Amino acid sequence: MSTAFGQSTVLGYPRIGVNRELKKAVEAYWAGTIDAEALANTAAGLRAQVWRTLRDARLDAIPSNTFSYYDQMLDTAVAVGAVPNRFARLGLSALDTYFAMARGVDAEPALELTKWFDTNYHYLVPEIAPDTVFTANPAKALDEYAEARDLGVTTRPVFVGPATFLLLAKGDDPFARLDDLVRTYARILAALADAGVDWVQLDEPAYAADRSPAEIDALRRAYTRLGELAHRPQIFVATYFGDLGDALPALLDTPVEAVGVDLVAGPGNLHRLAAAGPLGGRTIVAGLVDGRNIWRTDLRAAVTAGATVAGLADHVAVSSSCSLLHVPVDVSAETHLDPRLSARLAFARQKVDEIVVLGRALRDGTTALPAPLPPTPAAWRHDDVRGRLAALRPTDRQRGEYRNRAARQQERLGLPELPTTTIGSFPQTAELRRARAAHRAGSLDDAGYVARMRAEVAQVIRLQEQLGLDVLVHGEPERNDMVQYFGEQLDGFAATQHGWVQSYGSRCVRPPIIYGDVSRKAPMTVEWSTYAQSLTSKPVKGMLTGPVTILAWSFVRTDQPLADTADQVALALRDECRDLESAGIRVIQVDEPALRETLPLRKADQKAYLDWAVGAFRLATGGVADDTQIHTHLCYSEFGEVIHAIDALDADVTSIEASRSKMEVLDDLAAIGYGRGVGPGVWDIHSPRVPPRDEVIEALRRAVAAVPARRLWVNPDCGLKTRGYPEVEASLRHLVDAAAEVRGS
Numbered sequence: 001m002s003t004a005f006g007q008s009t010v011l012g013y014p015r016i017g018v019n020r021e022l023k024k025a026v027e028a029y030w031a032g033t034i035d036a037e038a039l040a041n042t043a044a045g046l047r048a049q050v051w052r053t054l055r056d057a058r059l060d061a062i063p064s065n066t067f068s069y070y071d072q073m074l075d076t077a078v079a080v081g082a083v084p085n086r087f088a089r090l091g092l093s094a095l096d097t098y099f100a101m102a103r104g105v106d107a108e109p110a111l112e113l114t115k116w117f118d119t120n121y122h123y124l125v126p127e128i129a130p131d132t133v134f135t136a137n138p139a140k141a142l143d144e145y146a147e148a149r150d151l152g153v154t155t156r157p158v159f160v161g162p163a164t165f166l167l168l169a170k171g172d173d174p175f176a177r178l179d180d181l182v183r184t185y186a187r188i189l190a191a192l193a194d195a196g197v198d199w200v201q202l203d204e205p206a207y208a209a210d211r212s213p214a215e216i217d218a219l220r221r222a223y224t225r226l227g228e229l230a231h232r233p234q235i236f237v238a239t240y241f242g243d244l245g246d247a248l249p250a251l252l253d254t255p256v257e258a259v260g261v262d263l264v265a266g267p268g269n270l271h272r273l274a275a276a277g278p279l280g281g282r283t284i285v286a287g288l289v290d291g292r293n294i295w296r297t298d299l300r301a302a303v304t305a306g307a308t309v310a311g312l313a314d315h316v317a318v319s320s321s322c323s324l325l326h327v328p329v330d331v332s333a334e335t336h337l338d339p340r341l342s343a344r345l346a347f348a349r350q351k352v353d354e355i356v357v358l359g360r361a362l363r364d365g366t367t368a369l370p371a372p373l374p375p376t377p378a379a380w381r382h383d384d385v386r387g388r389l390a391a392l393r394p395t396d397r398q399r400g401e402y403r404n405r406a407a408r409q410q411e412r413l414g415l416p417e418l419p420t421t422t423i424g425s426f427p428q429t430a431e432l433r434r435a436r437a438a439h440r441a442g443s444l445d446d447a448g449y450v451a452r453m454r455a456e457v458a459q460v461i462r463l464q465e466q467l468g469l470d471v472l473v474h475g476e477p478e479r480n481d482m483v484q485y486f487g488e489q490l491d492g493f494a495a496t497q498h499g500w501v502q503s504y505g506s507r508c509v510r511p512p513i514i515y516g517d518v519s520r521k522a523p524m525t526v527e528w529s530t531y532a533q534s535l536t537s538k539p540v541k542g543m544l545t546g547p548v549t550i551l552a553w554s555f556v557r558t559d560q561p562l563a564d565t566a567d568q569v570a571l572a573l574r575d576e577c578r579d580l581e582s583a584g585i586r587v588i589q590v591d592e593p594a595l596r597e598t599l600p601l602r603k604a605d606q607k608a609y610l611d612w613a614v615g616a617f618r619l620a621t622g623g624v625a626d627d628t629q630i631h632t633h634l635c636y637s638e639f640g641e642v643i644h645a646i647d648a649l650d651a652d653v654t655s656i657e658a659s660r661s662k663m664e665v666l667d668d669l670a671a672i673g674y675g676r677g678v679g680p681g682v683w684d685i686h687s688p689r690v691p692p693r694d695e696v697i698e699a700l701r702r703a704v705a706a707v708p709a710r711r712l713w714v715n716p717d718c719g720l721k722t723r724g725y726p727e728v729e730a731s732l733r734h735l736v737d738a739a740a741e742v743r744g745s
């Protein structure tokens, strides 16, 4: 049996549930309050809900195996038997082995967690050792396929493809194992065919990034081999997140029946398709509906693009540009949004409807599309902000000379050599979260809430004074999230109530939506910072989130260049910096942890991004006097590609994650002649482990060897909000002691 692909599909759908049911069930299982069977039942219910939703929407090609208890890369690792020995030997159940890989157990740290391409989703990095024996384990996919079939829904199982799987894995040249892994995929495909599976989807997003000719050849070889198998389902190779470049003709060179291209993030794919010549009986799956942003699709433009593809291929299907995992589930749950805004939004459920409409329009050649959107409401424009932007001069992004700034700042701050500080947040205790929940629910009034948070600030200041830190922070107790907090206070931003998106495992985030011109209604952080400063004679750092990170962790308007939106946010932050400064705050930190994360996948696009990203940061921080010290903070290692940009930010002090990479970043900074203050993290805050005093001393000694002591700061890797007080106190004590010890030597 071999059927056509269909007219409409999605590459994946959110699996967390409309009300984050999966998060709750998985966390309850971890806490021991429900058992494996109860967890399995919840999961089956969620899968059934998704399949019914997609079927009832009349989507005609429905994926399965897109459900995951934690992550699709981890699922694929299990499906190909790549379970590292260190977990296999624990002797746990299959489910607990899986969670052990995801979260670690006492003696065994978890697999590394890292960003999925340029998204805010994180996957677990498979570990491929020379002795890893790949084995076919299609049970999960087969079970889900059967489960859907029992509901009357025929599905297309989805896996991460073998090339992307290995390109994202770590170990000693995992990609060299491709032929070997392809044999295991062949066995998986055979098992699927045995079960009656008609189509399978293999995801190869890694080819939207720069790839060597050898890697592209390997892709061609892999799919030629899989395509030549006699006993297999029809193969759909899905790609997403950008232009495929030379990988597209390579894929089209293979016998696979369907190839998917992202026409939202990779408009160049259309030209490549056209250049590829006749596409024969192959299906092209056109990713026309943005799977990463939340705006309604311009259906007319999408039909035009789809029609172009239809002119090239015998068969075209419409799909989301990537899995809908990256957008919230359903906008109809958002009852509090301005209706003019919600009318412009499409979350996963609405995108499915768009895809179905587009699929029909392409099949029938009709143009009976829903009415286009009315023009943007005038109230969303702020002419004052636009006027300020238009009047900006290069000097607005330029501070005085660093040497002079450093001298003035030192005069004013009088800091010791190797000054100690932290990154901003102190533990978000259960009590703080309860207070926030009570405030949201209305059972704690504004005054009560503010009093509670101030008490926390006072305690955090007292603790830092006792510990003997040099530059203090207020601890950020009032912040739910470092982006949401600012989004709630800025014009042009909207917050959703249920717009959750999976970030990793059971962790979900609710990105704000930037829909209009951004402007600051009133000072946002000044009261908290000045209150903290009033309690101590030590300098207290003001604490802001930078423009790049605010954009990276929001859904951003697409009707103007990102650079313009970034500059609008930057102007609001510039005003905030000035207000903090006038209120007596001498040090201001502007966090940019996402600077590296949104770096475009292809080298050719990176310069333009870094130009506007750095420009926006400098606009945000360039309005203060020479004697106000600007800090920035970056985390999530691997700064190599953005090292020049970090320098170009021109911050007086850069604190940066370094403890896990053993201070390597300092050599990278030295190599490019970075000459300002730097605070390499000397304590890995990602685990509750307290670093022994000697270990901190050793890290510091290594740092002093790479950077002159007068430019070196002593701080943890990142904020402390996920930590508990006992380990924070002990670790900070070691940190302060270590600084004293190294100063004296």
Ligand code: GLN
Pocket (backbone or CB within 6 Å): 423, 424, 425, 476, 482, 543, 591, 593, 633, 634, 635, 718, 719, 720, 721
């Ligand atoms: N100031 C923030 C904090 O300490 C920085 C968080 C981050 O880098 N992700 O929590």
Ligand code: ZN
Pocket (backbone or CB within 6 Å): 423, 593, 633, 634, 635, 636, 717, 718, 719
């Ligand atoms: Zn950080």
